[in-house]
Amino acid sequence: MAVQTVASTTDSAVDLGPAAALSCRECGHRVPLGPVFACEECFGPLEIAYDFSAYDTEELRQQIEAGPANIWRYAPLLPVPADVATKPNINPGWTKLVKADNLAKELGVTGGLYVKDDSGNPTHSFKDRVVAQAVEAARAFGYTTLSCSSTGNLAGAVGAAAARAGFRSCVFIPHDLEQGKVVMAAIYGGELVGIEGNYDDVNRFCSELIGDPAGEGWGFVNVNLRPYYAEGSKTLAYEICEQLGWQIPDQLVVPIASGSQLTKIDKGLQELIKLGLVEDKPYRIFGAQAEGCSPVSVAYKEGHDVVRPQKPNTIAKSLAIGNPADGPYVLDIARRTGGAVEDVTDEQVVDAIKLLARTEGIFAETAGGVTVGVTKKLIENGLIDPAKSVVVLNTGDGLKTLDAVAGTGLTATIRPNLESFREAGLA
Amino acid sequence: MAVQTVASTTDSAVDLGPAAALSCRECGHRVPLGPVFACEECFGPLEIAYDFSAYDTEELRQQIEAGPANIWRYAPLLPVPADVATKPNINPGWTKLVKADNLAKELGVTGGLYVKDDSGNPTHSFKDRVVAQAVEAARAFGYTTLSCSSTGNLAGAVGAAAARAGFRSCVFIPHDLEQGKVVMAAIYGGELVGIEGNYDDVNRFCSELIGDPAGEGWGFVNVNLRPYYAEGSKTLAYEICEQLGWQIPDQLVVPIASGSQLTKIDKGLQELIKLGLVEDKPYRIFGAQAEGCSPVSVAYKEGHDVVRPQKPNTIAKSLAIGNPADGPYVLDIARRTGGAVEDVTDEQVVDAIKLLARTEGIFAETAGGVTVGVTKKLIENGLIDPAKSVVVLNTGDGLKTLDAVAGTGLTATIRPNLESFREAGLA
Numbered sequence: 001m002a003v004q005t006v007a008s009t010t011d012s013a014v015d016l017g018p019a020a021a022l023s024c025r026e027c028g029h030r031v032p033l034g035p036v037f038a039c040e041e042c043f044g045p046l047e048i049a050y051d052f053s054a055y056d057t058e059e060l061r062q063q064i065e066a067g068p069a070n071i072w073r074y075a076p077l078l079p080v081p082a083d084v085a086t087k088p089n090i091n092p093g094w095t096k097l098v099k100a101d102n103l104a105k106e107l108g109v110t111g112g113l114y115v116k117d118d119s120g121n122p123t124h125s126f127k128d129r130v131v132a133q134a135v136e137a138a139r140a141f142g143y144t145t146l147s148c149s150s151t152g153n154l155a156g157a158v159g160a161a162a163a164r165a166g167f168r169s170c171v172f173i174p175h176d177l178e179q180g181k182v183v184m185a186a187i188y189g190g191e192l193v194g195i196e197g198n199y200d201d202v203n204r205f206c207s208e209l210i211g212d213p214a215g216e217g218w219g220f221v222n223v224n225l226r227p228y229y230a231e232g233s234k235t236l237a238y239e240i241c242e243q244l245g246w247q248i249p250d251q252l253v254v255p256i257a258s259g260s261q262l263t264k265i266d267k268g269l270q271e272l273i274k275l276g277l278v279e280d281k282p283y284r285i286f287g288a289q290a291e292g293c294s295p296v297s298v299a300y301k302e303g304h305d306v307v308r309p310q311k312p313n314t315i316a317k318s319l320a321i322g323n324p325a326d327g328p329y330v331l332d333i334a335r336r337t338g339g340a341v342e343d344v345t346d347e348q349v350v351d352a353i354k355l356l357a358r359t360e361g362i363f364a365e366t367a368g369g370v371t372v373g374v375t376k377k378l379i380e381n382g383l384i385d386p387a388k389s390v391v392v393l394n395t396g397d398g399l400k401t402l403d404a405v406a407g408t409g410l411t412a413t414i415r416p417n418l419e420s421f422r423e424a425g426l427a
Numbered sequence: 428m429a430v431q432t433v434a435s436t437t438d439s440a441v442d443l444g445p446a447a448a449l450s451c452r453e454c455g456h457r458v459p460l461g462p463v464f465a466c467e468e469c470f471g472p473l474e475i476a477y478d479f480s481a482y483d484t485e486e487l488r489q490q491i492e493a494g495p496a497n498i499w500r501y502a503p504l505l506p507v508p509a510d511v512a513t514k515p516n517i518n519p520g521w522t523k524l525v526k527a528d529n530l531a532k533e534l535g536v537t538g539g540l541y542v543k544d545d546s547g548n549p550t551h552s553f554k555d556r557v558v559a560q561a562v563e564a565a566r567a568f569g570y571t572t573l574s575c576s577s578t579g580n581l582a583g584a585v586g587a588a589a590a591r592a593g594f595r596s597c598v599f600i601p602h603d604l605e606q607g608k609v610v611m612a613a614i615y616g617g618e619l620v621g622i623e624g625n626y627d628d629v630n631r632f633c634s635e636l637i638g639d640p641a642g643e644g645w646g647f648v649n650v651n652l653r654p655y656y657a658e659g660s661k662t663l664a665y666e667i668c669e670q671l672g673w674q675i676p677d678q679l680v681v682p683i684a685s686g687s688q689l690t691k692i693d694k695g696l697q698e699l700i701k702l703g704l705v706e707d708k709p710y711r712i713f714g715a716q717a718e719g720c721s722p723v724s725v726a727y728k729e730g731h732d733v734v735r736p737q738k739p740n741t742i743a744k745s746l747a748i749g750n751p752a753d754g755p756y757v758l759d760i761a762r763r764t765g766g767a768v769e770d771v772t773d774e775q776v777v778d779a780i781k782l783l784a785r786t787e788g789i790f791a792e793t794a795g796g797v798t799v800g801v802t803k804k805l806i807e808n809g810l811i812d813p814a815k816s817v818v819v820l821n822t823g824d825g826l827k828t829l830d831a832v833a834g835t836g837l838t839a840t841i842r843p844n845l846e847s848f849r850e851a852g853l854a
Contacts, residue, residue: 069496069521088528090788094496096549101515102591120547122523122788124826160788164529170853175840179833180826186835187825189785193853194840205843212845214854358616361517361549361587398614399551399607399826406606408613413602413621416632418639426597426620427641 014140019079022227023049025329033079035141035224045325046227048079050271057276064242069094071129071235077271078235079228080136089135090161092128093235095120097243097391102359103372107379111250112389115372116240117362123184124397125318125365126261127157130232134221135165137228143219145170147209149202152181153318153396158221159188170218172202180400233261237268240391241278248272248283250388253375255367255395256287256296256341257319259326266333286384287330287341288374290314290349290366296327300334300341307331315346315404316366318396340383344373352376353398353405365396366404441567446506449654450476452756460506462568462651472752473654475506477698484703491669496521498556498662504698505662506655507563516562517588519555520662522547524670524818529786530799534806538677539816542799543667544789550611551824552745552792553688554584557659561648562592564655570646572597574636576629579608580745580823585648586615597645599629607827660688664695667818668705675699675710677815680802682794682822683714683723683768684746686753693760713811714757714768715801717741717776717793723754727761727768734758742773742831743793745823767810771800779803780825780832792823793831 014033021030026044037046060076067073071093072085085091096117104113121128131154138146146162146169148154155171162169171185175194186192195202209215210223219225241248248269254262266285272278289297292314299307307327312320324330334341344352349366352373356362364372371392378384398405414420421427441460448457453471464473487503494500498520499512512518523544531540548555558581565573573589573596575581582598589596598612602621613619622629636642637650646652668675675696681689693712699705716724719741726734734754739747751757761768771779776793779800784790791799798819805811825832841847848854 091523096518102593117549120549122547123790124551124824156790160784160790162788163785164788166529175837180829182837183829183832183835184790184826186837187781187784187790187832188788189781191838191853192836193848193851194837195843196840197843201843205848208845209848214845214848354614354616357587357614358590361589361591361615363550363583363587363611363614397551397826399611399824402607402610405610405614408610409619410602410609410613410621411618413623416622416624416628418632418635418641421620421632421636421641424620426618 015081016079016137016140017081018050018052018076019048020051021049022046035219037224037226048227048231050077052077052275055275060275061246061277071132071232074235074238077238078133079231080133084136087136087139088165089132090122090128090164092121092132094239097240098360098362100360103356106355106359107376107386109379109386109390111385111387114249114389114391115356115360115362116236116391116393118393118395119362119364119397123153123156123160124400125153125157126233126236126395127153128161129235130229131157131161131221133232134219134225134229135161135167137225138167138219139165141219143217144168145218146221147171147206147218148221149199149206150185151177151199151317152400154222155181155185155192159185159190162190163188172206174199174202178403184400230260230264233264234268234271236261236393237265238272241269241272246278248278248281249391251284251286251384251390253286253288253371253378253390253392255319255371255393256289256324256330257321259296259324259330262287263326263329263333266337282338284337284339285333286339286374286378287334288371289341289343290316290319290370291343291345293320293322294343295322296324296330297341297343299327300331305331315401316349316370318365318367319370340378342374342378342383344370344377348373348377350405354408356394362394363398364394365398365401367396368394442508443506443564443567444508445477445479445503446475447478448476449473462564462646464651464653475654475658477504479504479702482702487702488673488704498559498659501662501665504665505560506658507560511563514563514566515592516559517549517555517591519548519559521666524667525787525789527787530783533782533786534803534813536806536813536817538812538814541676541816541818542783542787542789543663543818543820545820545822546789546791546824550580550583550587551827552580552584553660553663553822554580555588556662557656558584558588558648560659561646561652561656562588562594564652565594565646566592568646570644571595572645573648574598574633574645575648576626576633577612578604578626578744579827581649582608582612582619586612586617589617590615599633601626601629605830611827657687657691660691661695661698663688663820664692665699668696668699673705675705675708676818678711678713678811678817680713680715680798680805680817680819682746682798682820683716683751683757684748686723686751686757689714690753690756690760693764709765711764711766712760713766713801713805714761715798716768716770717743717746717797718770718772720747720749721770722749723751723757724768724770726754727758732758742828743776743797745792745794746797767805769801769805769810771797771804775800777832781835783821784825789821790825791821792825792828794823795821796831
């Protein structure tokens with residue numbers, strides 16, 4: 001049966017490296033690689049199944065270590081052709097894993113605290129990782145237009161990647177977004193269409209467009225290319241482990257929007273273990289949400305397996321998905337690994353942004369405030385063990401969410417002379 | 428005599444690796460390493476003199492290639508202790524050298540066009556490179572406070588680096604800067620003092636403060652630590668050559684503010700040649716200014732050796748230094764290497780920002796618009812040879828100068844249905 005499945009997928013015309021097929025996360029049904037995202041049997045989400053059987057552990061490790069300083073060092077573990085690094089793409093990843101000793105001291109962590117700082121990506125958010133995968137899938141399937149629905153980070157990432165990789169792009173956003181986000185999405189020269197409505201209206205419209213002849217030849221990175229797109233988050237797990245000297249950290253704190261990122265980090269860790277690249281040891285994954293959009297955190301605390309949708313109301317807009325598709329999987333992973341899901345208030349988000357900036361010189365977007373704030377709370381309530389290692393994700397850049405910390409400003413205003421300087425108590 | 432000089436500097440208590448002394452760029456007078464910046468003999472600028480005599484070329488190359496993915500891979504060539512990578516610092520550098528094939532096609536470059544994209548640094552400008560050096564000098568000289576005068580990028584870089592490296596910081600800016608720049612400078616928790624006056628008033632006040640007891644123990648990164656600080660720009664030359672496979676590009680286009688960066692890139696290239704790390708071959712360095720602040724470009728075109736100050740009026744604010752200290756040295760390098768100095772209008776700057784974004788997915792700040800715009804102009808007027816390789820510097824991030832491209836926005840606004848989509852001509 002397994003042989004039959006592999007044989008049928010090998011017939012596929014597309015070369016996406018070790019990606020062998022699409023497999024349903026719910027029922028395991030396999031289909032050949034293609035631009036589909038839902039199981040025809042049970043409507044479950046499709047994800048990539050790989051054939052890693054030919055790899056020798058030490059050869060693979062050497063190949064990775066000799067690879068480029070971006071996610072393509074992990075090409076043998078991603079749904080991309082082997083020569084991906086030679087194709088035009090945005091080449092994100094290999095961002096800094098900052099040893100956060102000052103923050104550790106403030107939080108009482110003695111086992112080693114690290115911030116994985118994804119603001120170092122080309123458009124300054126982790127979205128570059130997932131979009132880079134979608135670009136390669138779009139190329140393989142012969143698409144010439146990249147599209148998405150977005151409220152900010154994704155729009156910029158798609159615009160930039162499409163420009164560089166030679167795709168047309170047409171991105172849909174609510175028509176009344178902040179000027180900064182509109183400029184960042186428009187600057188790359190693709191079509192940027194404002195939809196009269198909210199983000200849900202934008203999403204609904206995109207689903208309509210996919211089923212219409214007008215959307216033919218369009219790769220929607222987070223819809224019909226989603227199985228490929230989502231795999232980009234695995235690279236966060238790979239990089240963290242390699243940067244720690246091929247070791248899994250004891251504890252990871254990951255933000256939850258749709259929940260996809262957290263599930264793929266778990267998938268990435270499991271793959272590294274199976275491949276023998278890291279030692280098989282227990283790790284705990286913690287999910288972080290803002291109180292104003294905390295459907296997974298609420299379900300976790302109430303002991304539920306399903307997630308009740310919420311209407312988001314938080315400054316952490318990049319995490320504001322009220323009905324997270326991967327919520328149930330996140331609950332499962334948090335419970336299975338001995339982690340937890342927690343949330344913090346908007347005030348705590350702002351405090352955490354300032355704490356991270358003051359201690360480590362990292363200016364995080366609100367999503368980074370959520371993970372740092374949740375880490376602090378989980379240490380205080382005893383769920384994170386401060387004597388063991390902790391990796392906290394910062395997935396975006398403070399320059400994109402300036403409004404959240406707009407109250408931050410001048411310590412003093414003085415006249416340009418020493419007398420005024422002394423009067424202000426600065427000497 | 429040379430032996431005597433080396434002997435006297437070896438007496439110095441500070442360990443800044445291969446840095447042997449400070450040497451006057453005008454008269455060659457040498458003094459021991461210390462927090463001084465002007466020659467006591469002739470008031471010329473002091474710069475670092477190195478002792479590289481012990482290095483074996485191939486051992487050095489291997490050491491660099493095995494080093495960290497930041498500027499400290501070049502620690503043997505910088506005024507920093509050998510164990511610098513173990514100390515808390517902001518660790519900038521090793522930013523992407525993007526092969527810009529789409530832009531090359533638009534500009535008619537056939538010899539290879541590259542963008543050195545320094546927006547990938549921790550605070551998204553090249554200033555992180557120079558501040559990281561100043562931090563190590565400040566540590567060596569026992570300073571506990573870092574300071575500077577700034578209109579934006581530098582304030583953020585000093586704030587972030589001071590936070591991480593454990594220094595107090597006190598940064599001076601004009602009191603009426605844009606909110607975004609104020610937030611970015613303030614978020615790291617240091618003192619941020621607004622001066623009632625313009626940037627010249629801020630500068631004058633800082634000079635007063637250095638001479639006052641109130642400024643004792645303060646390291647002004649761009650004043651009394653300037654000889655160390657300025658060396659950070661050499662790392663741009665090192666990285667470009669290493670990323671090209673240890674080759675010097677035929678042509679480099681570098682922005683001019685004070686002119687320091689351009690002179691240090693030339694110094695870095697000369698060092699690589701002397702060390703045998705690259706082949707000794709001709710290269711041409713081109714300087715780029717905005718027309719609204721073009722004192723060096725004007726002097727170049729008029730054949731002058733001195734630079735007549737201008738009152739800046741351009742959107743390229745990070746380059747708006749009307750009286751550039753290193754202007755004469757820039758003129759000398761441009762002429763000696765067969766380069767040139769050119770300027771572009773603000774309109775051309777905006778067009779170039781959009782051109783780079785549209786072709787390569789890189790959103791540059793206005794300074795990057797200046798270099799790309801000048802590159803285009805120099806190709807058109809025949810001064811850059813399109814059949815030879817060109818490296819263009821982007822030293823900052825478009826997110827910091829959104830106002831310059833504020834006119835960029837939505838392609839269309841539609842209702843959330845297919846009919847409206849078709850009516851807008853998007854199908």
